[in-house]
Amino acid sequence: MADIADTLTDIRQDIKKTALKSGRKAEDIKLVAVSKRQPVEKIIEALEAGQRCFGENRVQDAQKIWPDLAARYPDKTLHLIGPLQSNKAAEAVKLFDVIETIDRPKIARALAAEMAAQNKDLPCFIQVNTGEEAQKSGVLPQDLGSLYQLAKAELGLNIVGLMCIPPIDEAPGLHFALLRKLAGQFDLPCLSMGMSSDYQTAIKFSATHIRVGTGLFGARDS
Numbered sequence: 001m002a003d004i005a006d007t008l009t010d011i012r013q014d015i016k017k018t019a020l021k022s023g024r025k026a027e028d029i030k031l032v033a034v035s036k037r038q039p040v041e042k043i044i045e046a047l048e049a050g051q052r053c054f055g056e057n058r059v060q061d062a063q064k065i066w067p068d069l070a071a072r073y074p075d076k077t078l079h080l081i082g083p084l085q086s087n088k089a090a091e092a093v094k095l096f097d098v099i100e101t102i103d104r105p106k107i108a109r110a111l112a113a114e115m116a117a118q119n120k121d122l123p124c125f126i127q128v129n130t131g132e133e134a135q136k137s138g139v140l141p142q143d144l145g146s147l148y149q150l151a152k153a154e155l156g157l158n159i160v161g162l163m164c165i166p167p168i169d170e171a172p173g174l175h176f177a178l179l180r181k182l183a184g185q186f187d188l189p190c191l192s193m194g195m196s197s198d199y200q201t202a203i204k205f206s207a208t209h210i211r212v213g214t215g216l217f218g219a220r221d222s
């Protein structure tokens with residue numbers, strides 16, 4: 001089995017190649033290494049290989065390993081990429097560096113209150129349910145405008161971009177195109193989209209953050 005350092009090199013090269021093909025610069029695409037449910041040894045391998053940006057989807061899981069890792073690698077950037085409950089907002093603001101999953105007013109308010117309490121101004125993304133799937137989190141495209149207005153103007157959150165997870169059974173490009181269009185409407189510079197199976201497509205559609213888990217670390221513990 002290839003080690004993490006080699007796989008990282010391969011993925012970075014692939015990002016570069018894909019970026020060039022799309023007339024983009026690799027430096028404009030951030031690889032978020034999704035370390036959820038991966039053994040800590042593998043995460044340390046990635047850190048030792050120079051990877052600094054990671055994604056976790058559950059506050060409780062991240063709390064078990066990341067305080068120690070953050071002490072050892074203080075320049076890490078940890079993204080929350082899973083749904084947040086308002087009773088976990090304090091812990092989330094304490095542990096994470098970027099929140100990608102603002103999807104409703106209640107969460108926006110809880111985060112704003114915690115950022116004020118902890119004197120932080122973390123970059124945030126709004127998650128959009130581009131496929132309008134009942135079971136998926138994210139704000140519906142037609143409700144994005146009012147959530148953005150609330151989060152940015154009223155609550156003063158540092159909204160930098162949009163994030164989406166396309167339906168598994170649809171061509172991702174349509175969803176990436178929609179997310180790009182929505183971000184353009186609100187002048188938001190960042191687009192978090194694309195996972196192991198579709199990050200190349202996402203890069204073609206202007207992703208600035210791609211979230212790669214199994215493609216880097218291998219299968220997750222279930």
Ligand SMILES: *Cc1c(COP(=O)(O)O)cnc(C)c1O
Nearest residue numbers: 034057081195196211212213214
């Ligand atoms: C798990 C997860 C990923 C990574 O998925 P892979 O298919 O393992 O690359 C990306 N984004 C989110 C929101 C996730 O929950």
